[in-house]
Amino acid sequence: MTEQTQAEASTGAASATDGERKLEARPIQQPPEPDYDFLDAARLRLFWDGTGRLRATVEGDRSFLDVNVVRCFPQSIPDRFWALTDRSGRVIGVVTDPMNLDETSRTAAIAALARHYFLPVITAIRSLKEEFGAVYFEVETDRGPRAFVAKGVREGIQESEDGEVALADINESRYVIPDWRLLDAKSQKLLNRIL
Amino acid sequence: MCATASRKVPPDAVRATVEEKCAPGEPILLWQKTDIGTDGTFREQWLAITSAHLVVVEPDGEAPRVAVSMPLGSIRKVDAVSRIGYIALEVDSDGRRQDVVRATNSRAGALHQIARAMNERDKHGGSPEFTLEEEEEQFCPKCGRLLPEKGSFCPSCLKRTTVLVRVWRYMRPHWPKALVMTMLTSLAAVVAIAPPYLTKVLVDDVLTTQGRPALLLPLVLALAGLQAVTTVFRIIQARIAAWLGSRIMHDVRFDLYQSIQALTFRRFDRTQVGTLMSRLLNDTDRLNYMLIDLGGWLAPTVVQMLGILIVLLTMDWFLAVFMLLPVPFFIMGMTWFHTMIHRIFHRHWLRRDNMSDVASDSLTGLRVVKAFAQEPREISKFSERSYSVFRVATQQEQAFATYFPLLELLIMSGTFLVWYFGGRLVLGEVPWHGRITLGTLMAFLGYMGMFYGPLHWITMFSNHINQAITSAQRLFEIIDAEQEVYDDPKAAKLPDLQGRVEFRGVRFGYRKDKEVLKDVSLSVEPGEMIGLVGRSGVGKTTMTNLICRFYDVDEGAILVDGVDLRKISIAQLRKRIGIVPQESFLFSGTIAENISYASPDTTPEDIIRASIAANALGFILRQPDGYDTRVGGSAGRLSAGEKQRIAIARAILHNPRILILDEATSSVDTETEDQIQTALRRLVKGRTTFAIAHRLSTLKYSNRLVVLDDGKVAEMGTHDELIEKNGVYKRLVDMQSKLSAVTALDG
Numbered sequence: 045m046t047e048q049t050q051a052e053a054s055t056g057a058a059s060a061t062d063g064e065r066k067l068e069a070r071p072i073q074q075p076p077e078p079d080y081d082f083l084d085a086a087r088l089r090l091f092w093d094g095t096g097r098l099r100a101t102v103e104g105d106r107s108f109l110d111v112n113v114v115r116c117f118p119q120s121i122p123d124r125f126w127a128l129t130d131r132s133g134r135v136i137g138v139v140t141d142p143m144n145l146d147e148t149s150r151t152a153a154i155a156a157l158a159r160h161y162f163l164p165v166i167t168a169i170r171s172l173k174e175e176f177g178a179v180y181f182e183v184e185t186d187r188g189p190r191a192f193v194a195k196g197v198r199e200g201i202q203e204s205e206d207g208e209v210a211l212a213d214i215n216e217s218r219y220v221i222p223d224w225r226l227l228d229a230k231s232q233k234l235l236n237r238i239l
Numbered sequence: 240m241c242a243t244a245s246r247k248v249p250p251d252a253v254r255a256t257v258e259e260k261c262a263p264g265e266p267i268l269l270w271q272k273t274d275i276g277t278d279g280t281f282r283e284q285w286l287a288i289t290s291a292h293l294v295v296v297e298p299d300g301e302a303p304r305v306a307v308s309m310p311l312g313s314i315r316k317v318d319a320v321s322r323i324g325y326i327a328l329e330v331d332s333d334g335r336r337q338d339v340v341r342a343t344n345s346r347a348g349a350l351h352q353i354a355r356a357m358n359e360r361d362k363h364g365g366s367p368e369f370t371l372e373e374e375e376e377q378f379c380p381k382c383g384r385l386l387p388e389k390g391s392f393c394p395s396c397l398k399r400t401t402v403l404v405r406v407w408r409y410m411r412p413h414w415p416k417a418l419v420m421t422m423l424t425s426l427a428a429v430v431a432i433a434p435p436y437l438t439k440v441l442v443d444d445v446l447t448t449q450g451r452p453a454l455l456l457p458l459v460l461a462l463a464g465l466q467a468v469t470t471v472f473r474i475i476q477a478r479i480a481a482w483l484g485s486r487i488m489h490d491v492r493f494d495l496y497q498s499i500q501a502l503t504f505r506r507f508d509r510t511q512v513g514t515l516m517s518r519l520l521n522d523t524d525r526l527n528y529m530l531i532d533l534g535g536w537l538a539p540t541v542v543q544m545l546g547i548l549i550v551l552l553t554m555d556w557f558l559a560v561f562m563l564l565p566v567p568f569f570i571m572g573m574t575w576f577h578t579m580i581h582r583i584f585h586r587h588w589l590r591r592d593n594m595s596d597v598a599s600d601s602l603t604g605l606r607v608v609k610a611f612a613q614e615p616r617e618i619s620k621f622s623e624r625s626y627s628v629f630r631v632a633t634q635q636e637q638a639f640a641t642y643f644p645l646l647e648l649l650i651m652s653g654t655f656l657v658w659y660f661g662g663r664l665v666l667g668e669v670p671w672h673g674r675i676t677l678g679t680l681m682a683f684l685g686y687m688g689m690f691y692g693p694l695h696w697i698t699m700f701s702n703h704i705n706q707a708i709t710s711a712q713r714l715f716e717i718i719d720a721e722q723e724v725y726d727d728p729k730a731a732k733l734p735d736l737q738g739r740v741e742f743r744g745v746r747f748g749y750r751k752d753k754e755v756l757k758d759v760s761l762s763v764e765p766g767e768m769i770g771l772v773g774r775s776g777v778g779k780t781t782m783t784n785l786i787c788r789f790y791d792v793d794e795g796a797i798l799v800d801g802v803d804l805r806k807i808s809i810a811q812l813r814k815r816i817g818i819v820p821q822e823s824f825l826f827s828g829t830i831a832e833n834i835s836y837a838s839p840d841t842t843p844e845d846i847i848r849a850s851i852a853a854n855a856l857g858f859i860l861r862q863p864d865g866y867d868t869r870v871g872g873s874a875g876r877l878s879a880g881e882k883q884r885i886a887i888a889r890a891i892l893h894n895p896r897i898l899i900l901d902e903a904t905s906s907v908d909t910e911t912e913d914q915i916q917t918a919l920r921r922l923v924k925g926r927t928t929f930a931i932a933h934r935l936s937t938l939k940y941s942n943r944l945v946v947l948d949d950g951k952v953a954e955m956g957t958h959d960e961l962i963e964k965n966g967v968y969k970r971l972v973d974m975q976s977k978l979s980a981v982t983a984l985d986g
Binding site: 094095096097098116158159160161162163164174175176178180185187189193195205207213214215216217218237238 | 263275279280281282322323324325334335336337338341343344345347378384385394395449585586623710
């Protein structure tokens, strides 16, 4: 409730009859404020403290000693809406536009993101074999060549309408093909067996 | 130098590099291979922990590189940190934190165990003690294929004969029927071969100008008789096969269900109920088809085909060669066709599944769809999926329409060859080969039809048999799975259980890499009521699961009346434990049957007495059929509170010494809760009780409250003592007070 509506409520209570006053006199219980909110990028400073910990300071407010940076929309809007969490995963706040962070803070946040995510991008499929329900992949990724096994097409492979294919292996390690239509012809042909 | 814990042996160069970093004679306690470099690329690294150092080496051919080296003395804390897509071993060394190794999640269990051993090294004189448990294999050690479940069998390396022998063992008690079936099969096969030969006699000796017309009727009668005999044999043989198949299935299902009931909870966690149901229904069905088809159709057909082949080769080997000529090509073609069509089938199945997912989503949530006016969006989504089904369905049907006739044509080429060369033999145009009669050619063509007919079914059958054998093995896997030992002869019997329960340094996790209880110690006197308090997931239900011995502790012990649970007969123990769960489960049956579920021989008086104590009599009598009202499954419309009171009556009747109330009042309104609370107070009287409740007010009658935090007992005492302590419990109470104030106003 805004300040204005609160004021109106109290005025209304003062001018009401007794019967109404009983109803109006109930204390208005405000829902507790959320513990976190959007953070103003201009007031936020992020830096590595020299002991391997990322520190966050909201100017004129508080400082957090050991934070992590997490993307709210890792696939759809990876470059905006970065959340800060503490070590136990509790949310500190969300930065809507990290590009407005100062240079040092942005570099520190990007390094924290790089540490947090390991999502190899598949650039080519060398071999794809489906046997007894499991799918065996040999692929090239931006992190080097890799062989992995997905447990079944339904469980391990998800295709989005925009051509993105997300794969998860049997140990829940993840891989992504940003747009399968942009892969080479052989990779597409192999992938087409399971899509 | 001795290595005590290792999952893989490192290359010599890596070992030498580590040894260089250590003092002479310094033992290497652990080797662990990882698969992501700290630069974020896939690469092999080796973590070595010696008695004094932690070293990480990156093998780079002959000259491995030391990535990290630090004395153990500088390490304050080690954490296995799960991040998105990988896991890291994070070390706090002299106040500075760094990832020493990173790995894909396949190494998560190992890294967690390493972190724990490192953090507990003070207990072992400063040197970590690694007892890495061998994780169950994910891949077949023989062929490297993924196993359907960890530690399970490989469908590819499966010894088919072993499985068939085991299926055969089920047939042994019914051997007389099996023998009759085999004899009839062979006889039917032999008899079925005769008619084309009689056709030959008919054409050559009767239907010619010099023939003997008197033979016509006897020959036709013989043909009809043979056909009738074959038919009778086949009917009897197929009926026996059906009986045998179904009977064996009954025996297998019985063994399977018995085993499922006795499965350990760990195994249950690993195998979902859906999977078990699928084994009980689909796998047994598949095996049944094989037994019936194998016994009823395949076996006689193969015997008959072999017989025909022998007859054809004896009749005329020259023509037989032409008949056999297209067979290998046909088999190759069919195999290729099956592989190809299987892939299309699979795609079809996937897309249809996707389509029904969309339909089921939007139909189930129709109110929401309509309320938000999203019909056009749902229609377009469905249309897109339906179109993709249309495309693959067309592809599938067109493949059938194209390749099947082509394969037919291929096999028919044998017939054309036999017509041509056989015709020339009849006309005497092949000088080096004697003349044959028209009857011989006709008989030959007849046999050919009998031989070619089942050929393409047989090529498909190998696939079916493989599937059935895999199904059989899946069934045997459950039948052979680790089971709870109900009646261990060495187990202690506890006829007069007092109900004293003690947790002694209990550690436990459902997964090896995630401990839920970390060193829990607690002593409960007989008849005492303990309220277990703490956040969700802190291990309250886990504690009660351990008391029931649904799982065994990883470390430490739980004692009942001073005896380790593992030394008590499970059946005895559970007879003395009662549970009232959050969601009461009623079995299909009457209310009376449900109340007396654990004590079937009880009297109606006892049932009524228990219902009175459970505050249940009133609503039971409001049902038109009283105690005979059918509930559970699709029958009955009892509310959550009513079901709960039936469960309480069941527990009262069971008369347990140890009672577990797991959120017993969380799914009911305040008024019903009050009635249930009264019933519960009657129930807990004189019994050792462990009660879990989110609403802390429901625990007000507990003798003691045990507050769990981070897998340990954080606080213990009465409500007042804990409030005074101003710790975890006080915080929980404050939070609930705020919440209930808001709820009261909203309500």
